[in-house]
Amino acid sequence: MALNSIFRRASSLVLPLAVRSIATPRSFHHAISAAITVGKRNLSQDLNRSFFLPSLRSYSAASASNKADVSLLNVLESEIKCAEEDDQNSVDEIPEEFPFKIQDNPGERTISLTRKYEDEIIKVEVDMPNVAAEDEDEDNDEGGDNDEQTREESSIPLVVSISKESGECLEFGVTAFPDEISIDHLSIKKADGSEDQLAYEGPEFQDLDENLQKAFHKYLEIRGIKPSTTNFLHEYMVSKDSREYSMWLKNLKNFVEK
Template sequence: MSAIRALRQLSTVSCRVAASRSASLAARSRLVSSVQVRAFSASARSFGQGTADVALSNSLSEELKYEKESVADSDKEPDFLREFKAQGKWQIEDIPYNDEVTLSRKFGNENMRLTFSIVDVRGEHDEGLDNESASEEGEEDAAQEEEVLTTYPIRASLSITKSNSPAALAIDMMCQEGQFVLENIAYYQDGNLVNHSTAEADWKRRGIYMGPQFDTLDVSLQDEFDKFLQERGVNESLALFIPEFAEFKEQAEYVKWLEGVKGFVDA
């Protein structure tokens, strides 16, 4: 075999080897890419149908971790709640995942139900955050904000029914700065309308005279109503407890909300 022919054959073999290696590398690259795509797709499918599910789940996890770490001994009953229960006057009806809380008690032949919502807490938090972002006075404004958060107004509704009377009273009021500010007192001939949440009961309530604005009543009459409620435990102690419990429940509901949403996204 001549040197030139041998050189040509060697060149041909080298080209074939190079081409074979190039094809092998290309095939391997396609295989790795395919595996990565399948793995990512499988991961995305495990979090529903969207590609953003994993990132959202991670963000929810971080927020959940922060909220749990920021509340010390979150699994323990706080002192203020334990002391309130120890008094044995009011029973707390706190349903998980609900906005409203009801305090109930008996006084003589009367049944009393005081209902308030944690919605006012969320609204106050949002307003506080807006004020903080717009503030330029640093720590002094932060201290003022903290003070506001402990005295924010919470709307409450008190119903009083009697076992020997078909009628009832419904009192709308604001709980603020350790006191109740009465707005109006409505009288119901049919006491069943006060606590029923049916559409029919709601329709009937709309047509009932709700009474005058409380602050337009004679001052002596206002004083007597205040004494009437004080005797029944609607007093400063209760007015201080409600915002504190509303804050406590709002935090607990937020944590449950984070857990629920994360569980749904991960499903």
């Protein structure tokens, strides 16, 4: 009897709560439907956000990249026009008295000269002058130090090789200034092309007897290495520098446009 009384009291407490929780089925279904709708809306918003945000970021990055590319192309086009104007003053005609045949390969910074003198083959490799530094020195005040700096920077380097039929070669390192040629060093190259690291190469050229220095200058002069030749080469290399710069700019522009 006591046990049954306990069960009846428990049922009387639990049943009204259960009835109240499901007293109105319509409101129950409405609550479930609303929860599903809200869930769907939140899920849709999350999906849309997760889908569009990376796309927006990619679009923004692509837009910034395109603007940078367009800006770069505009600057390149402007620089190309300036370079082409400089090309109009380039040296095209080779003087009739110029003693060498010129081999100029586009895209390379050096040119090669060749000629035959009696039983010798003479080859000369000419490098670019420092044109930019030379232009800067033109704005400096006149003075001993500035004149010396201009003299050095307006020069062009040459390597002169004179080969005999035996295959041996006498090689000169030369620096050509306006109306003046300076011999920096000289050496004999063996016919087999081998080089002995311990071989005696002689003293510095400036340490040689003055008469011997003059004799070597005359030796080069009669083979075509003289101021009239190197003065033209300086003008030619300035023009080549302008042509190569223009071509380099156009190659950059083509790359950016692709």
